[in-house]
Amino acid sequence: MVTASNLGFPRIGGNRELKKLVENYWNGKLDEKALLTGAKNLRAEHWKLQAEAGIAQGHIPSNDFSFYDQVLDHLLLFGVIPARYANLQFPLETYFAMGRGLQKPEQGIDVPAMEMKKWFDTNYHFIVPKFEANQEFTLRSTKPIDEYKEAKALGIQTRPVILGPISLLHLGKAAKGASFDPITLLDKLLPAYASLLTQLAEAGAEWVQFDEPVLSFDLPLAYKAYYAKAYQYLASAAPGLKILLANYFGRIGSNLDFITPLPIAALHVDLVRAPEELDIVLQTVSNSAQFALSLGVINGRNIWKADLDAAIAKVNKVAGVLGNDRVFVAPSCSLLHTPHSLTAEVKMKSEIRDWLAFSVEKLHEIVAIAKAVREGEASVADTLAANRQSIQNRRTSNLIHNPAVKAALAAVTEDMFRRKSPFPKRYADQQTKLQLPAFPTTTVGSFPQTKEVRVARQKLKKGEYTAEEYDAFIKKEIDSCIKFQEEVGLDVLVHGEFERNDMVEYFGECLQGYVFSQNGWVQSYGSRCVKPPIIYGDVSRPNPMTVYWSQYAQTKTKLPMKGMLTGPVTCLQWSFVRDDQPRKDTTFQLALAIRQEVVDLEKAGIPVIQIDEPAIREGLPLRHSDWAPYLDWAAKAFLLSSTGVEDSTQIHTHMCYSDFNDIFPTIQALDADVITIENSKSDLKLLSAFESYGYTNGIGPGLYDIHSPRVPSEGEMKERLDQMLQYLKKELVWVNPDCGLKTRGWKETEEALKNMCEVAKAKRVKSA
Numbered sequence: 001m002v003t004a005s006n007l008g009f010p011r012i013g014g015n016r017e018l019k020k021l022v023e024n025y026w027n028g029k030l031d032e033k034a035l036l037t038g039a040k041n042l043r044a045e046h047w048k049l050q051a052e053a054g055i056a057q058g059h060i061p062s063n064d065f066s067f068y069d070q071v072l073d074h075l076l077l078f079g080v081i082p083a084r085y086a087n088l089q090f091p092l093e094t095y096f097a098m099g100r101g102l103q104k105p106e107q108g109i110d111v112p113a114m115e116m117k118k119w120f121d122t123n124y125h126f127i128v129p130k131f132e133a134n135q136e137f138t139l140r141s142t143k144p145i146d147e148y149k150e151a152k153a154l155g156i157q158t159r160p161v162i163l164g165p166i167s168l169l170h171l172g173k174a175a176k177g178a179s180f181d182p183i184t185l186l187d188k189l190l191p192a193y194a195s196l197l198t199q200l201a202e203a204g205a206e207w208v209q210f211d212e213p214v215l216s217f218d219l220p221l222a223y224k225a226y227y228a229k230a231y232q233y234l235a236s237a238a239p240g241l242k243i244l245l246a247n248y249f250g251r252i253g254s255n256l257d258f259i260t261p262l263p264i265a266a267l268h269v270d271l272v273r274a275p276e277e278l279d280i281v282l283q284t285v286s287n288s289a290q291f292a293l294s295l296g297v298i299n300g301r302n303i304w305k306a307d308l309d310a311a312i313a314k315v316n317k318v319a320g321v322l323g324n325d326r327v328f329v330a331p332s333c334s335l336l337h338t339p340h341s342l343t344a345e346v347k348m349k350s351e352i353r354d355w356l357a358f359s360v361e362k363l364h365e366i367v368a369i370a371k372a373v374r375e376g377e378a379s380v381a382d383t384l385a386a387n388r389q390s391i392q393n394r395r396t397s398n399l400i401h402n403p404a405v406k407a408a409l410a411a412v413t414e415d416m417f418r419r420k421s422p423f424p425k426r427y428a429d430q431q432t433k434l435q436l437p438a439f440p441t442t443t444v445g446s447f448p449q450t451k452e453v454r455v456a457r458q459k460l461k462k463g464e465y466t467a468e469e470y471d472a473f474i475k476k477e478i479d480s481c482i483k484f485q486e487e488v489g490l491d492v493l494v495h496g497e498f499e500r501n502d503m504v505e506y507f508g509e510c511l512q513g514y515v516f517s518q519n520g521w522v523q524s525y526g527s528r529c530v531k532p533p534i535i536y537g538d539v540s541r542p543n544p545m546t547v548y549w550s551q552y553a554q555t556k557t558k559l560p561m562k563g564m565l566t567g568p569v570t571c572l573q574w575s576f577v578r579d580d581q582p583r584k585d586t587t588f589q590l591a592l593a594i595r596q597e598v599v600d601l602e603k604a605g606i607p608v609i610q611i612d613e614p615a616i617r618e619g620l621p622l623r624h625s626d627w628a629p630y631l632d633w634a635a636k637a638f639l640l641s642s643t644g645v646e647d648s649t650q651i652h653t654h655m656c657y658s659d660f661n662d663i664f665p666t667i668q669a670l671d672a673d674v675i676t677i678e679n680s681k682s683d684l685k686l687l688s689a690f691e692s693y694g695y696t697n698g699i700g701p702g703l704y705d706i707h708s709p710r711v712p713s714e715g716e717m718k719e720r721l722d723q724m725l726q727y728l729k730k731e732l733v734w735v736n737p738d739c740g741l742k743t744r745g746w747k748e749t750e751e752a753l754k755n756m757c758e759v760a761k762a763k764r765v766k767s768a
């Protein structure tokens with residue numbers, strides 16, 4: 001029988017119930033009991049919803065719930081708890097302290113959170129496991145077993161989802177001070193997994209899902225032996241329990257060799273990310289394995305309705321070779337990365353809404369595909385007819401296709417990817433115009449977004465503010481921000497970004513081709529959710545987006561004003577994007593729109609323009625061999641957006657992560673006149689990279705970390721600047737914080753920026 005299956009359901013709840021529960025627990029409004037009950041109700045609701053949709057018993061996920069992060073859950077589960085948390089109460093206090101830190105001065109408790117990292121190429125963040133060289137593993141919690149039993153009591157047979165041992169180790173790091181490869185801990189880890197499996201089997205579980213997404217990476221050959229050892233061990237620990245091994249986010253590639261010999265009952269493949277892999281996987285499995293295939297045909301990373309006919313064809317093909325009993329229909333990955341359901345989207349244009357499927361709608365797609373293959377297409381005739389109609393409507397909609405945009409893209413010429421002159425000539429022209437001192441000071445763009453600023457935007461949205469009132473309010477904010485910057489002594493000013501809710505959403509709202517959901521929340525980390533805008537059609541810029549505010553700001557000061565834009569790759573990366581054209585094409589459309597804005601800013605007399613690209617690096621494909629084409633078009637998109645100006649207009653860019661080595665040549669290829677970057681966490685390594693690659697343009701490595709309210713002293717920042725100067729040419733060095741200041745308060749901002757400007761001034765005197 002072809003089985004309808006799911007790999008994971010969004011835990012946050014249709015109305016972000018989980019967010020509210022944990023935040024109320026954190027701020028003391030809810031006690032532990034209420035938190036646990038609330039969570040239990042939410043899980044029950046989600047299991048019932050999946051069962052009612054028709055996901056098969058035994059293939060509804062459990063243990064996909066988490067109060068903070070599923071990787072963190074596994075650290076608690078196996079007792080991988082750094083010593084600094086040892087004295088806290090177990091489990092909840094320890095758990096949340098690991099996730100978000102804990103300060104209880106009255107008890108002398110002050111522990112920072114563990115490191116967080118982006119989960120593969122998603123915008124979800126996981127807690128990075130830290131292992132000691134003498135790490136011990138013991139089963140410290142019964143979460144997966146409890147949740148399994150909880151569902152069973154409701155009459156629902158679930159498939160517990162466990163992060164596989166190889167992925168758990170591979171995604172982790174040796175604790176500070178130790179240097180060993182965590183994978184060497186495998187032998188010690190496996191018994192803890194085995195006792196978990198034994199208990200799950202005893203509780204009545206029939207299937208267990210081991211997520212091994214690291215199979216989408218380039219893995220060393222030695223991993224073949226690790227996989228063999230791990231899964232032979234686990235299969236023999238609980239012989240009756242069937243194992244589904246799940247890879248997602250990319251192709252398995254040659255890692256398939258590691259998998260075919262394993263004693264597993266099913267393998268999940270991501271056919272959305274790697275559709276080209278179906279034939280080879282099918283052939284290999286039919287020749288040399290006994291297990292079933294779970295076909296990830298429904299996109300777990302995007303919000304479009306699936307083409308059911310195309311999916312059915314794929315599933316039929318596999319069923320024809322392996323037989324119906326060896327086929328599961330599934331989402332490409334856990335549905336964690338798509339919003340809950342479309343039910344709340346009552347305000348969205350109905351034509352566009354009809355093209356979408358969020359998690360709940362995706363469950364129905366999975367079930368329909370499985371049924372069509374099992375019982376024939378006639379059994380779901382109505383569903384298929386409606387689906388064909390939606391797909392057809394979307395393909396031909398004139399909301400999507402804008403001939404002017406397509407023509408503009410076709411007319412792009414090679415010289416639209418480069419500035420008129422090389423950097424040295426430009427920098428000299430810019431200096432003539434800007435007359436900046438040595439070590440010029442600037443900020444990354446945003447200034448504190450106070451409650452009043454957020455309230456003003458809400459009032460405008462709700463109609464409680466007229467356009468005039470709002471305009472006056474923002475101008476007042478800009479006025480005082482400029483006065484503030486002049487007083488602390490900055491050289492290149494910004495307007496402060498008070499009119500922006502978010503650096504991508506703001507531009508999305510100004511551009512055509514974007515639509516916004518009301519309730520399309522996706523978990524980003526812990527209780528934090530984001531609502532990515534949706535790019536549904538050709539992108540164009542009906543009107544200037546930022547010129548009005550930047551121009552106003554420039555009239556308020558004699559100092560140069562820096563215009564602030566978000567770059568095309570970041571707009572793409574932080575949105576749900578079209579699946580009907582390559583990402584590159586969408587990015588180039590965004591780039592053209594931003595190019596128009598850049599040119600308009602220049603015309604309006606703005607001498608410096610910053611185009612932020614903090615997301616270039618996270619867009620890197622998971623496989624090395626896919627990097628070059630991505631980096632090539634990402635750099636080109638930036639160039640297309642930034643090169644329409646005269647030599648004397650200074651282009652800045654900004655990136656806020658410190659791991660630059662992977663993409664260094666790309667950073668140089670962007671050919672921005674100045675780049676401001678994060679530098680607070682790994683200074684010397686980063687700077688030596690800039691030195692050894694011989695970076696030629698202006699550069700401002702963040703002098704202090706804006707992610708903390710702490711005010712760094714002059715001495716501290718002076719030391720940092722001195723360190724930088726060991727690696728960088730002093731004529732090219734800028735002085736700035738490491739990211740925007742919007743999450744900070746005014747008081748600490750004032751103190752920190754004053755200290756920063758003093759450091760620059762003192763340096764000028766010395767080096768004059």
Ligand code: MET
Binds near residue numbers: 503564656740
């Ligand atoms: C995540 S990068 C943020 C850049 C933006 N210009 C800001 O200052 O907030």
Ligand SMILES: [Zn+2]
Binds near residue numbers: 444654655739740
């Ligand atoms: Zn930043």
